[in-house]
Structures are given as structure tokens and as C-alpha cells.
Amino acid sequence: MSSLPIPREPLRRVAVTGGTHGNEMSGVCLVQHWLREPGEMQRPSFTAVPVIANPKAVAACRRYVDRDLNRTFINSNLTTTATADDPYEVTRARELNQLLGPKASGKAFDFLLDLHNTTANMGTCLIADSIHNVFVMHLCRHLQLQNPEQRCPVLLYQRPGEESYNVHSVAKNGLGLELGPQPQGVLRGDIFSRMRSLVTSTLDFIELFNQGAAFPAFETEAYRFxxxxxxxxxxxxxxxxxxxxxxxxxxxxxxxxxxxxxxxxxxxxxxxxxxxxxxxxxxxxxxxxxxxxxxxxxxxxxxxxxxxxxxxxxx
Incomplete structure (x- = not known):
């Protein structure tokens, strides 16, 4: 497997985004809670920042305002000169790129966890870009081991040669959580609690890595579009x-x-x-x-x- 470089320094800056789709309520409500009470997110070795990714869509309880934000983080959108006619999500993607990136730069956040719900019966799905990100694959393995009662399949969204386009692509490393089934605009307590636990496990894994833990090789499986x-x-x-x-x-x-x-x-x-x-x-x-x-x-x-x-x- 041709792998991406493994981080050689502790991950210092971590972001957790909710409301990338404004009607996926688990991530919206968790991030809103952490904006008021951020202590639960913090660990000794790094700073974690909660971010509402699409505030206008969240306010309207809609997936998006003009276009899907989670398909908008391509270079042609991020680098083109802004105009008054730009869709809201293109403008917001540029703002997030400046806040959490810039994409593919050394200044980008070290890790971004993006929170989603689906109406489909996807269970606890971990969405990664490719199998070549060794750090993210080890994180997925950690989440699976921490949640043996759940299946936690890994879904690879990026096709070979395709440019990454979602929110977590602006950081050096990223992962999406996709939990369901949950109706749009509805908050289910069981799924809310499951997502909260997964975020906690993710932050704990980063802390373990930063503190010098080593992680052995393993065999695994994933699903690719x-x-x-x-x-x-x-x-x-x-x-x-x-x-x-x-x-x-x-x-x-x-x-x-x-x-x-x-x-x-x-x-x-x-x-x-x-x-x-x-x-x-x-x-x-x-x-x-x-x-x-x-x-x-x-x-x-x-x-x-x-x-x-x-x-x-x-x-």
C-alpha cells in the first residue's frame, strides 16, 4: 500500500464541525453545546475547536441554502476571485478554508472531524478519503475496537484521481462520521449519544498518539464507491x-x-x-x-x- 506520510509531530489543532448540512441535527446540537461548554472537547496535548460549518442552513434547518457545502471544497471554488453572485456555500467554503486551512498547506488544521446524519440505515459509518492515509485508518480501527457492539464500516468516498471536495479535506487529516437512520430536522437521543461517544473516542485517540503511543499493523476491510x-x-x-x-x-x-x-x-x-x-x-x-x-x-x-x-x- 502506497501510504501518505504519517504525522511526525503531535497534532496541536483539531476542529469538530457540525451543521455542514443544516438539517442533520446530531452534529448541529453537539457543536452548539460545545460552543457554550467547550471543556468536554479539550485534552492536555491539543486544542479542539467546535465549528458550525453552514450557519445559514442551520438557522433555516435545511440541508443547504444554494448548493451542497460538502461538495464545494474544490480548488476552483476556493481560489477563484469572489463575486457578489457567488452561491452562499461557495463563500462559506472560502471562509472555512481560511479558518481551518488553507487546503493542502502546512498552515492547515492537523485534524478535522465532520459530523453527519443520514436517513439511510448506515449505522455507524466512518467516511474517509482513501486507504492511503495511515493515521486515519488507525483511527478508524480504534473506533471499531472501542465500539465492538457496532459494525462501524469504513466508506471511502474519493475515487482514484478525483479531487477531494468535502469539508474535512481542508485539514491535513480528516474523517466524517455518518450516523443513521435519523430523519432530517429530527434529533434522536440514541444517535446523539452515539455520536458524542465517537467524538470522545476520536479525541482520546489523538491524545494517545500525541503522548507517544505506537499502533501495530493490522488487516481490515473498507467499502469504496x-x-x-x-x-x-x-x-x-x-x-x-x-x-x-x-x-x-x-x-x-x-x-x-x-x-x-x-x-x-x-x-x-x-x-x-x-x-x-x-x-x-x-x-x-x-x-x-x-x-x-x-x-x-x-x-x-x-x-x-x-x-x-x-x-x-x-x-
Whole structure:
């Protein structure tokens, strides 16, 4: 595995962002709480900063105002001269890039944890850019070991050669938490508590790393995006069917050729015609209707993560 460089110095600046999507309430409420009472986030070796990523969307309890903020952190948006006609999220992305970045620079925050909810049955999902970030892979392993009662699958959002575009890409290292199912604009106590515990475990891991802990090599698996599947539609673009009951809520379970994926309003089943087994994720996600996506196809990878040696510099 060709790996990104492992940090050789303690991570000093950490950010936790909520409200990247303004109607995903676990992260919104946690960050709002920590803005009032930040003590829970602090550790001896680093400073952790809570940030509401999209305050206008949070105020309106909407996913976004003009466009999806979590698809906006590409260089063409961050480096283009600002104009009065820019979408709000492009302006906000530039502000966050200055606050937490600049992206791909030595001045960027050392780590960013971005908090999300989904209406899909994704459970406790850890969203990373690629398998090549050894620090993040060890963090994911730590979260899995700390939460043995939960599956905690790792989902790799970035395709080979694709520019990173989400909020946590502005930091040197980053991870997204995607917890569900939870309706948009609703706060569920169980998911709120689970997310709070995961944030605590993440901050504790960074503290362990900063204090000189070493982490052994391990074998693991992750899921990588390979394609999008839209709903069946009529000629004028309206829905002609829905996610099949046999597929609904089965995120991260294998989908074999010939299995039903949609049920037409006529009653006819639509079968998966692919030649290989895939793993659907974000099945029937409410926010993806506008994106023309009924679910995302992923492939399962098994790979080795090298050991992460202890820091040689003192905390």
C-alpha cells in the first residue's frame, strides 16, 4: 500500500464541525453545546475547536441554502476571485478554508472531524478519503475496537484521481462520521449519544498518539464507491417505482446479480443486472432524491495497514 506520510509531530489543532448540512441535527446540537461548554472537547496535548460549518442552513434547518457545502471544497471554488453572485456555500467554503486551512498547506488544521446524519440505515459509518492515509485508518480501527457492539464500516468516498471536495479535506487529516437512520430536522437521543461517544473516542485517540503511543499493523476491510443507481422513472422524469422491500435498510449487505432492487408501481420487480456482487450504501437516502440517486454501489476491499510508530518528539 502506497501510504501518505504519517504525522511526525503531535497534532496541536483539531476542529469538530457540525451543521455542514443544516438539517442533520446530531452534529448541529453537539457543536452548539460545545460552543457554550467547550471543556468536554479539550485534552492536555491539543486544542479542539467546535465549528458550525453552514450557519445559514442551520438557522433555516435545511440541508443547504444554494448548493451542497460538502461538495464545494474544490480548488476552483476556493481560489477563484469572489463575486457578489457567488452561491452562499461557495463563500462559506472560502471562509472555512481560511479558518481551518488553507487546503493542502502546512498552515492547515492537523485534524478535522465532520459530523453527519443520514436517513439511510448506515449505522455507524466512518467516511474517509482513501486507504492511503495511515493515521486515519488507525483511527478508524480504534473506533471499531472501542465500539465492538457496532459494525462501524469504513466508506471511502474519493475515487482514484478525483479531487477531494468535502469539508474535512481542508485539514491535513480528516474523517466524517455518518450516523443513521435519523430523519432530517429530527434529533434522536440514541444517535446523539452515539455520536458524542465517537467524538470522545476520536479525541482520546489523538491524545494517545500525541503522548507517544505506537499502533501495530493490522488487516481490515473498507467499502469504496463504484457507481450511482437512479430510481426507475417515467418519460417525464417522475418516479416509476421505489426501492424494493428486500433491499430497503440493507446498507453494506451484499447485492448479488439477479436480486430485486426496485418495485415498479405496476407491481413488477426490477432486478440487479450487474455481473458482480456489490454493496449498496445510502439506500433510499432522502437527500439524494434531488441528485437522482436511489443508492450508491460500493465494492469491498481487504487490505493491510502498516504499523504507526510512536512519535519521537516529546509532547
Amino acid at each position: 463504484v457507481g450511482l443507481v437512479d430510481f426507475p422513472r417515467t418519460e417525464d422524469g417522475n418516479l416509476a417505482g421505489t426501492v424494493h422491500p428486500q433491499l430497503q435498510d440493507r446498507d453494506f449487505e451484499p447485492l448479488h446479480p439477479g436480486a430485486p432492487i426496485f418495485q415498479m408501481f405496476s407491481g413488477k420487480d426490477v432486478l440487479y443486472e450487474g455481473e458482480t456482487t456489490v454493496y449498496p450504501v445510502f439506500i433510499n437516502e432522502a437527500a439524494y432524491y434531488e441528485k437522482g440517486t436511489a443508492f450508491i454501489q460500493a465494492e469491498k476491499l481487504t487490505f493491510s495497514v502498516p504499523a504507526m510508530p510512536a512519535l519521537t518528539s516529546s509532547p
